[in-house]
Amino acid sequence: xxxxxxxxxxxxxxxxxxxxxxxxxxxxxxxxxxxxxxxxxxxxxxxxxxxxxxxxxxxxxxxxxxxxxxxxxxxxxxxxxxxxxxxxxxxxxxxxxxxxxxxxxxxxxxxxxxxxxxxxxxxxxxxx
Amino acid sequence: xxxxxxxxxxxxxxxxxxxxxxxxxxxxxxxxxxxxxxxxxxxxxxxxxxxxxxxxxxxxxxxxxxxxxxxxxxxxxxxxxxxxxxxxxxxxxxxxxxxxxxxxxxxxxxxxxxxxxxxxxxxxxxxx
Numbered sequence: 001x002x003x004x005x006x007x008x009x010x011x012x013x014x015x016x017x018x019x020x021x022x023x024x025x026x027x028x029x030x031x032x033x034x035x036x037x038x039x040x041x042x043x044x045x046x047x048x049x050x051x052x053x054x055x056x057x058x059x060x061x062x063x064x065x066x067x068x069x070x071x072x073x074x075x076x077x078x079x080x081x082x083x084x085x086x087x088x089x090x091x092x093x094x095x096x097x098x099x100x101x102x103x104x105x106x107x108x109x110x111x112x113x114x115x116x117x118x119x120x121x122x123x124x125x126x127x128x
Numbered sequence: 129x130x131x132x133x134x135x136x137x138x139x140x141x142x143x144x145x146x147x148x149x150x151x152x153x154x155x156x157x158x159x160x161x162x163x164x165x166x167x168x169x170x171x172x173x174x175x176x177x178x179x180x181x182x183x184x185x186x187x188x189x190x191x192x193x194x195x196x197x198x199x200x201x202x203x204x205x206x207x208x209x210x211x212x213x214x215x216x217x218x219x220x221x222x223x224x225x226x227x228x229x230x231x232x233x234x235x236x237x238x239x240x241x242x243x244x245x246x247x248x249x250x251x252x253x254x255x256x
Contacts, residue, residue, distance in 0.1 A: 006250045013203035021201045021233025028243035029250070036250055066250050070242070072200060072232075073149045075141035101249055104200075104242065105149025113241035114198070114232065115156035121229055122134045122157070122164055122194050 004064040005037040005057045009050055009082070011071065012042035019046060022070060037062060043077055050085050058093045065098045073105040132192040133165040133185045137178055137210070139199065140170035147174060150198060165190060171205055178213050186221045193226045201233040 006029065010022045022040050030038040037060075041053035048056070050067070057065055067086070069078055082100070090098055104110050134157065138150045150168050158166040165188075169181035176184070178195070185193055195214070197206055210228070218226055232238050 002253045004251070004253050006246065008246075010200070013201070015203040015207065018201045018203035021239055024233075024239050025243050025246065028240070029246045032243075032247045033250060035252065064251070064253065068246055068250070070200060072138070072198060073141070073146045075143040075146035079143065099251070101246075105152075107245060110241060110245055111149055111152050112156070113238060115153050115160075117235060117238055118134065118136075118153065118157045118196055118229075119160045122161060122196070123132070123192070123227070124163065125130045125132050125192065 002064055003037070003060070003062040004035060005039060005062045005066070006033070007050065007053055007057075007065060007067045008038070008040045009067050009069045010040065010042055010046075011077065012044045012046035014045055025070070043081060051089060054089050054093060054096070054098070058096050063096050065096055066101060067098065068101040069103045071103045071105070074103050078103055130192055131165070131188070131190040132163060133167060133190045133194070134161070135178065135181055135185075135193060135195045136166070136168045137195050137197045138168065138170055138174075139205065140172045140174035142173055153198070171209060179217060182217050182221060182224070182226070186224050191224050193224055194229060195226065196229040197231045199231045199233070202231050206231055 008022055008026055026038050026040050039053050041048050041050040054065060069082060071078055086098060136150055136154055154166050154168050167181050169176050169178040182193060197210060199206055214226060
């Protein structure tokens, strides 16, 4: 049977608490997708790095790996750093199929969820 | 009548395209909250800076300003940089009431929306 994994790929930060929302997302997704190994990996400042995470998953027999970039928008990190990393990893682990999901800000329904939350959360001034 | 504004506060990036999702959110929120002036401001690398944005809004008569940090998680930028900026701005513009919404990763319903999207978007392997 094909072993599949989903890697939540986040930027990383110096503050350990920064990763908490990503850990909450990981737990929620893992609970609802028992067919997937769900991991978190970081671009910088936190461990594991994406390369180490992929290497471990491949070693553990995963042949289908999906990378979900948990970034709000696409800049140099997603346009340059990630493709470069993925190219390296695809060469190094040729037996694994590695695909990438769009960034959060490229997903219409997530932009709508954020907009909707702002619409309902920004304080309203009582009419005078 | 009180003039209110909502500032979408984002990190900023070198790549001009990076701001597109935030502009889409701004447009969606402005369309549904005609009672608010909705602006975007950045921590770094893009203009306007938060301080310039607040100064312009105050000059234009806004006395109630809500800052929505469009960051996935809380690290040094939201725990140190933003409070320092807000303290300065509250002193400089004492007549304006400046409040802050939680970061995206602190909002349960937004974490759920992201998780839900991942649950439905990660490829499923056909049973063999």
